[in-house]
Amino acid sequence: MLISYGLSLLSLLCLVLCSDANGARFAKYSFNRWELLEYRAQVKELFYFAHDSYLTKGYPFDEVRPLSCVPKGRNFDDIEDTITNDVLGNFSATLIDSLTTIAIFNDKQKFQEMIELVRISFRNKFDLDSTIQVFETTIRIVGGLISSHLYATDPSKCVYLGSEYDGFLLQFARDMADRLLPAYLTSTGLPLPRINLRHGLRNLTADLVAENNVAAMGGPMFEFTILSYLTGDEKYAAVTRYAMNKTWSLRSELDLLPMSFNPANGQCYSHFTGIGASIDSFYEYALKGAILFDDAHLYEIWRDSYTALVNNCKADWFYVNAQSNTGQLSAPWIDSLGAFFPGLQVLAGDLEDAVFKNMMSLKLWNTFGGIPERWQFQSATTLQQPVGSAEASKNFTVEHQKLNVPLEWYPLRPEFIESTYFLYRATKDPFYLNIGIEILESFKTRFKFACGFGGIQDVVTGEVQDRMETFVLSETLKYLYLLFDEDNELHHTRDNMIFSTEAHPMWLKPDVILQYSQNKRFDDELYLRHLERHRAEDARLAARRNKGFFGRKRLAGLAKSFFADEELRTDMNDSQETQPDEPPICPSVSTSTYPWSYSPTLSYFDRLFEIDYRFSDTLIRPASMANRDPIETRKGFYDQWADSRHASCRVPSTTESFELILDVPGRSSPVRLANGTIKCKTLSGRWKFRVEKLQPGKTDVYGNRITTTPFQTADCNNIFRPDQHFDPRTPTLLYQVTALNGLALPHNATVVFDRNNILNNPEHRRTLYELFGCNPQSQLLLDSAPIINLYLS
Numbered sequence: 001m002l003i004s005y006g007l008s009l010l011s012l013l014c015l016v017l018c019s020d021a022n023g024a025r026f027a028k029y030s031f032n033r034w035e036l037l038e039y040r041a042q043v044k045e046l047f048y049f050a051h052d053s054y055l056t057k058g059y060p061f062d063e064v065r066p067l068s069c070v071p072k073g074r075n076f077d078d079i080e081d082t083i084t085n086d087v088l089g090n091f092s093a094t095l096i097d098s099l100t101t102i103a104i105f106n107d108k109q110k111f112q113e114m115i116e117l118v119r120i121s122f123r124n125k126f127d128l129d130s131t132i133q134v135f136e137t138t139i140r141i142v143g144g145l146i147s148s149h150l151y152a153t154d155p156s157k158c159v160y161l162g163s164e165y166d167g168f169l170l171q172f173a174r175d176m177a178d179r180l181l182p183a184y185l186t187s188t189g190l191p192l193p194r195i196n197l198r199h200g201l202r203n204l205t206a207d208l209v210a211e212n213n214v215a216a217m218g219g220p221m222f223e224f225t226i227l228s229y230l231t232g233d234e235k236y237a238a239v240t241r242y243a244m245n246k247t248w249s250l251r252s253e254l255d256l257l258p259m260s261f262n263p264a265n266g267q268c269y270s271h272f273t274g275i276g277a278s279i280d281s282f283y284e285y286a287l288k289g290a291i292l293f294d295d296a297h298l299y300e301i302w303r304d305s306y307t308a309l310v311n312n313c314k315a316d317w318f319y320v321n322a323q324s325n326t327g328q329l330s331a332p333w334i335d336s337l338g339a340f341f342p343g344l345q346v347l348a349g350d351l352e353d354a355v356f357k358n359m360m361s362l363k364l365w366n367t368f369g370g371i372p373e374r375w376q377f378q379s380a381t382t383l384q385q386p387v388g389s390a391e392a393s394k395n396f397t398v399e400h401q402k403l404n405v406p407l408e409w410y411p412l413r414p415e416f417i418e419s420t421y422f423l424y425r426a427t428k429d430p431f432y433l434n435i436g437i438e439i440l441e442s443f444k445t446r447f448k449f450a451c452g453f454g455g456i457q458d459v460v461t462g463e464v465q466d467r468m469e470t471f472v473l474s475e476t477l478k479y480l481y482l483l484f485d486e487d488n489e490l491h492h493t494r495d496n497m498i499f500s501t502e503a504h505p506m507w508l509k510p511d512v513i514l515q516y517s518q519n520k521r522f523d524d525e526l527y528l529r530h531l532e533r534h535r536a537e538d539a540r541l542a543a544r545r546n547k548g549f550f551g552r553k554r555l556a557g558l559a560k561s562f563f564a565d566e567e568l569r570t571d572m573n574d575s576q577e578t579q580p581d582e583p584p585i586c587p588s589v590s591t592s593t594y595p596w597s598y599s600p601t602l603s604y605f606d607r608l609f610e611i612d613y614r615f616s617d618t619l620i621r622p623a624s625m626a627n628r629d630p631i632e633t634r635k636g637f638y639d640q641w642a643d644s645r646h647a648s649c650r651v652p653s654t655t656e657s658f659e660l661i662l663d664v665p666g667r668s669s670p671v672r673l674a675n676g677t678i679k680c681k682t683l684s685g686r687w688k689f690r691v692e693k694l695q696p697g698k699t700d701v702y703g704n705r706i707t708t709t710p711f712q713t714a715d716c717n718n719i720f721r722p723d724q725h726f727d728p729r730t731p732t733l734l735y736q737v738t739a740l741n742g743l744a745l746p747h748n749a750t751v752v753f754d755r756n757n758i759l760n761n762p763e764h765r766r767t768l769y770e771l772f773g774c775n776p777q778s779q780l781l782l783d784s785a786p787i788i789n790l791y792l793s
């Protein structure tokens with residue numbers, strides 16, 4: 001009572017204050033309190049516009065079509081239409097998935113109305129003859145119901161319902177979970193991708209269950225474990241966690257996880273891996289599960305998988321796809337789902353890299369007005385420019401642009417705004433609010449249609465999409481609202497609140513945790529036997545494995561792999577080398593009107609425009625985007641927040657880089673930079689050096705013009721192979737290490753191997769001499785040229 005009284009007083013106060021806010025206090029791009037409240041209100045208004053339209057034109061079906069204003073439901077005629085049917089189970093998906101956005105608005109009346117609608121819609125719970133995807137149904141439906149239940153039962157929340165609520169949402173969640181759980185009764189313990197809600201495993205054709213991905217095999221562990229805490233029934237956690245463990249056990253020796261498996265036998269379909277579709281939530285739930293359940297083993301999974309990603313897939317502006325068995329680049333594109341990763345990096349504490357990776361999403365948005373499902377960072381084969389009509393020439397341009405976006409749609413996915421929200425919470429840099437304003441504007445204009453929000457079917461042609469997936473209301477608009485909602489209770493709570501992968505807030509109170517640890521039970525024979533059988537089998541296999549040789553056998557070898565995004569520079573027209581090293585765009589503006597406060601990203605990040613330059617051949621604006629300013633240089637925003645005394649652009653590099661992988665038997669130790677030096681005790685383990693070729697006249701990755709000076713002093717004589725004689729006076733090339741195992745080295749940093757340790761180990765000694773060489777200054781040599789910052793000491 002007291003709480004709700006206090007709140008209504010507050011909102012009354014706010015109402016009074018806001019009413020005169022519009023004129024004097026609202027100043028675009030100032031981001032003062034009144035401005036933020038205004039943006040927040042606009043997001044809420046947009047949400048209710050689409051939500052009302054779903055209720056009147058879509059409900060009880062799963063979605064409403066934003067352009068044609070008719071319901072979009074399951075495709076009952078074609079059971080093989082999995083794109084539709086995996087997520088639309090004829091269970092009013094939009095209604096359930098958007099409940100927690102309303103809870104976050106603190107709109108108690110609406111929240112109560114909507115959960116009552118859920119109650120009367122599902123009198124028979126989820127007894128539906130629908131074959132759906134287990135993972136999607138878990139995150140949208142089970143997750144939506146659990147999180148709503150948490151809101152309804154937590155007295156510290158504004159939408160707390162107290163005795164008016166009987167806990168039925170949790171019963172519904174459990175009913176759904178019970179229908180999904182039989183998918184785990186396989187001979188591997190890995191779940192089948194799909195199941196029928198009424199008939200279980202009975203209706204599934206072979207091609208519907210032949211392939212599952214690692215996000216879907218590991219992910220449900222998160223929602224199901226919370227369900228165990230809330231119901232006291234351990235089976236949900238145990239069965240799904242076993243599958244998470246098993247999934248992780250399928251990783252390669254490099255700790256990289258292939259994405260796609262046959263759940264019936266654990267065979268992998270390809271070695272392809274990365275951070276996007278099919279694997280995203282695996283990383284996400286390893287870390288989020290570790291935090292929410294205080295689980296050290298899940299943290300190990302996160303730590304080891306992230307380290308492997310950094311070692312093998314990290315490029316400056318994104319994570320590339322790699323082969324899980326070799327760590328080599330496997331496809332020159334990134335996908336839109338990977339845009340969530342910076343948000344996860346913020347949660348893990350790696351803010352610096354998160355800033356870089358989110359910048360890529362920003363530039364994609366600048367170019368395409370959305371994030372294409374797949375964008376190619378290496379230019380596709382060049383087409384022959386046609387001679388002739390203007391129309392043919394226009395067709396050619398479109399064809400050419402399409403090649404760079406192999407999957408061309410943007411269905412209003414949340415990942416970019418999600419990461420932007422996390423970065424704003426961590427930095428409070430208004431740069432991120434400005435991104436939010438751009439997205440808000442797009443929702444008010446480009447994406448808004450008669451009955452909701454429609455995404456883009458083709459970012460090149462601008463064709464629109466007559467579909468509003470449930471995540472638009474559940475995630476995209478929720479994160480956008482929270483970005484502008486400084487006061488939200490979520491930002492001040494002392495609970496260990498974690499967003500699910502569908503943006504449903506989850507938390508566990510200490511009394512719930514205590515009760516579960518004391519009273520949990522596992523009384524379902526079927527699942528108990530299933531787990532016991534698998535554990536016995538695992539133990540038998542482990543024993544057999546131990547009888548053979550133990551440990552990893554690896555070859556010492558040096559693999560040179562071209563580093564894709566740097567490699568783009570090699571086809572640069574040479575005549576550019578002689579042009580002055582001017583940055584491509586670096587707007588200059590007059591002194592800011594707020595001299596005491598600048599956006600750090602806008603003012604002190606000297607690589608803000610590097611992506612535009614480096615990927616200029618594949619970030620090609622479609623005609624519909626031709627006249628839009630980049631988000632970061634919108635005039636009002638730039639004038640307000642850029643510190644023109646500092647704002648500068650690093651001169652883009654014109655050198656070529658490649659990667660060296662050195663694989664030596666034994667365990668490696670993590671690399672750490674101290675006082676500009678990385679000290680390496682031994683050669684054991686896997687080393688991945690990014691190496692830059694230094695040639696006179698080029699500009700290195702730190703923006704420095706390479707003069708001829710270092711070449712005159714460099715000594716290329718190999719002291720270990722005196723038979724190889726090089727003329728020390730005329731080297732044409734030097735090398736420089738710019739990153740080691742994913743850690744970017746600052747300018748002038750050195751990498752030092754321990755001379756005594758290495759020379760005392762005959763195998764390491766030989767490896768070093770055979771693969772490299774060493775000059776009298778103790779610099780290692782590569783193809784007879786010194787690597788100027790790689791030493792023995």
Ligand SMILES: *[C@@H]1O[C@H](CO)[C@@H](O)[C@H](O)[C@H]1NC(C)=O
Nearest residue numbers: 060061073076090091128129
């Ligand atoms: C799908 O849901 C609608 C609305 O609840 C209902 O009328 C219809 O019978 C359902 N169809 C099937 C095949 O379950």
Ligand SMILES: *[C@@H]1O[C@H](CO)[C@@H](O)[C@H](O)[C@H]1NC(C)=O
Nearest residue numbers: 079129130131196199202203
């Ligand atoms: C599933 O199987 C049951 C009988 O086992 C049948 O009545 C039902 O129509 C089937 N459903 C689908 C979608 O094939």
Ligand SMILES: *[C@@H]1O[C@H](CO)[C@@H](O)[C@H](O)[C@H]1NC(C)=O
Nearest residue numbers: 237238239241242243245297
């Ligand atoms: C998962 O693996 C961890 C670490 O080996 C172990 O402690 C835990 O019991 C496993 N969980 C299940 C359900 O197998």
Ligand SMILES: *[C@@H]1O[C@H](CO)[C@@H](O)[C@H](O)[C@H]1NC(C)=O
Nearest residue numbers: 389390391392393394395396
């Ligand atoms: C250009 O594209 C349009 C639409 O695809 C097509 O109808 C037309 O024939 C094309 N024109 C030329 C000259 O290729």
Ligand SMILES: *[C@@H]1O[C@H](CO)[C@@H](O)[C@H](O)[C@H]1NC(C)=O
Nearest residue numbers: 571572573574575576577579
């Ligand atoms: C290089 O660029 C210059 C100026 O843009 C142009 O004249 C020349 O033809 C180009 N050379 C090649 C090989 O593309």
Ligand SMILES: *[C@@H]1O[C@H](CO)[C@@H](O)[C@H](O)[C@H]1NC(C)=O
Nearest residue numbers: 672673674675676677678679
């Ligand atoms: C770094 O250098 C400073 C000053 O030279 C020294 O005091 C400090 O101990 C060094 N730190 C490490 C980790 O070597």
Ligand SMILES: *[C@@H]1O[C@H](CO)[C@@H](O)[C@H](O)[C@H]1NC(C)=O
Nearest residue numbers: 676702704745746747748749
């Ligand atoms: C790197 O070393 C050069 C030459 O010693 C020096 O001029 C330059 O300032 C140094 N750069 C940094 C970033 O320390």
